[in-house]
Amino acid sequence: MPGAVIALPRVIRIGAGALDEVAAVLSGLGLSRPFIVTDRFLASQPAAERLSASLTAAGLRAVTFAEAVPDPTEASVAAALGAMAGGNHDCVIGFGGGSPIDTAKAVAVLAARGGGRMRDLKAPHVEDRPGLPVIAIPTTAGTGSEATRFTIVTDEATDEKMLCIGQAYLPVAAIVDYELTLTKPARLTADTGIDALTHAIEGYVSRRANPFSDGVALTAMRAIAPNLRAAVREPGNRAAREAMMLGALQAGIAFSNASVALVHGMSRPIGAHFHVAHGLSNAMLLPVVTAFSATAAPGRYADCARAMGLATEATPDEEAVERLLAELRQLNADLEVPSPRAYGIDEGRWRGLIPLMAEQALASGSPANNPRIPSAAEIAALYEQAWQA
Known part of the structure; x- marks a missing residue:
């Protein structure tokens, strides 16, 4: 049996208040122009405002896309990719549950390739060529997407949830702050x-x-x-x-x-x-x-x-x-x-x-x-x- 290949995020920050360490993590990775992917609800919450304020205070220029949808589709990924265009972003922050993080992963891969469609990258295809660095900040205790080499995008034409696999989808950093889950229903x-x-x-x-x-x-x-x-x-x-x-x-x-x-x-x-x-x-x-x-x-x-x-x-x-x-x-x-x-x-x-x-x-x-x-x-x-x- 061949040996296992183990892949993990390069940086994992764990614990109460870890959200306030995002700017320091970006700085340590040499990143300064993040594109934040989240959803409308989370964008209106204090935690999102705290994230944006901490990045601004550190002198980092962030743009937020707040239109991620549950079970991201090719259309929603394309909308995020369009919002990102021309921003000269050097990384993508996924802030939310599995759907915003999955959207961030897909956008990071397509942006690095100059566009394209996720249906061309679905399993059994394996995408290991690096995309833009992804920093994942989960707000639910569930998907584990902050530490996985997978993303899921729905093909609206066939109602197929496409599994996309590869090191390209593995976040470079995971910020795991359980306080973000205290208000979850x-x-x-x-x-x-x-x-x-x-x-x-x-x-x-x-x-x-x-x-x-x-x-x-x-x-x-x-x-x-x-x-x-x-x-x-x-x-x-x-x-x-x-x-x-x-x-x-x-x-x-x-x-x-x-x-x-x-x-x-x-x-x-x-x-x-x-x-x-x-x-x-x-x-x-x-x-x-x-x-x-x-x-x-x-x-x-x-x-x-x-x-x-x-x-x-x-x-x-x-x-x-x-x-x-x-x-x-x-x-x-x-x-x-x-x-x-x-x-x-x-x-x-x-x-x-x-x-x-x-x-x-x-x-x-x-x-x-x-x-x-x-x-x-x-x-x-x-x-x-x-x-x-």
């Missing part, structure tokens, strides 16, 4: 938290896992599992928020250096066709997909149960896996994760799109990393199970 906290847990689990059970990613994935689970419910129920719980932010970062590092698997492969089409938030679509699928997959790697899933505090080393693997499956179902119940049916998705449209969603899931490549590699028919059956959950 319960639903967003729950969905992004389960997203982070999914990253950690899939990174650990992936066929591309390695000793480095294993260690980080297990550490992420130890941080997330005992703190997710508290972060949702007690939004001001600083210890829980800090643990979730660190766990999300670690989970991002884990899957970026291993891979995600079947949950993510199936989740992306749900988001593209039904505009379900990424973390929520992962949560809808996690229990049923884990039950399908665990038979192929019971020892790995048992390790997840142990890291989450659900079992001990003395617990037999089969029992540990059962406890993991029970916990994932209970977690969805406790955090009020709806099934696709309860979410309000039209049943006829859901069932009509299952063949296409299964095809798109397989085409993404993620299911091939799963411990149990599914057929299109098996993926279709899992979509049916998720509907009934």
Whole structure:
């Protein structure tokens, strides 16, 4: 087996108040003309004003694009690229959840290439040529995008969430300040938290896992599992928020250096066709997909149960896996994760799109990393199970 190639941001600043260190990080990297990508809501919040003020105070000339949209599309990326044109920017700051950061990554790559379209860069293509440096500042504890070599952009023509892979998308710096999550609402906290847990689990059970990613994935689970419910129920719980932010970062590092698997492969089409938030679509699928997959790697899933505090080393693997499956179902119940049916998705449209969603899931490549590699028919059956959950 060939050795693993591990890739991380060059700089990671972690902790309360890290937002105020952005100017110093840019200066240390020799950067001075940032293009900030965020969304309208965040642009109106005090944290965005604080970021802009700190950059201005340091003598850095920043321009802000505040039109990032959930599940960025080729059109929204093109709008950001157009806003950036002529500004002679030397880096891109992604400020927000996964969508602004993914938009920033796409813009940074296309800007360095003089334009183009993300559909030409989707997997299985791997883009390793450097783009403009990206500084990622997450405001949710979920996607881990601040430390990954992936970005996701939707092709509006086909409703396909395109996975784009390569070192070009890896931020040069990550600013991880848990205080930015203290005002996040319960639903967003729950969905992004389960997203982070999914990253950690899939990174650990992936066929591309390695000793480095294993260690980080297990550490992420130890941080997330005992703190997710508290972060949702007690939004001001600083210890829980800090643990979730660190766990999300670690989970991002884990899957970026291993891979995600079947949950993510199936989740992306749900988001593209039904505009379900990424973390929520992962949560809808996690229990049923884990039950399908665990038979192929019971020892790995048992390790997840142990890291989450659900079992001990003395617990037999089969029992540990059962406890993991029970916990994932209970977690969805406790955090009020709806099934696709309860979410309000039209049943006829859901069932009509299952063949296409299964095809798109397989085409993404993620299911091939799963411990149990599914057929299109098996993926279709899992979509049916998720509907009934």
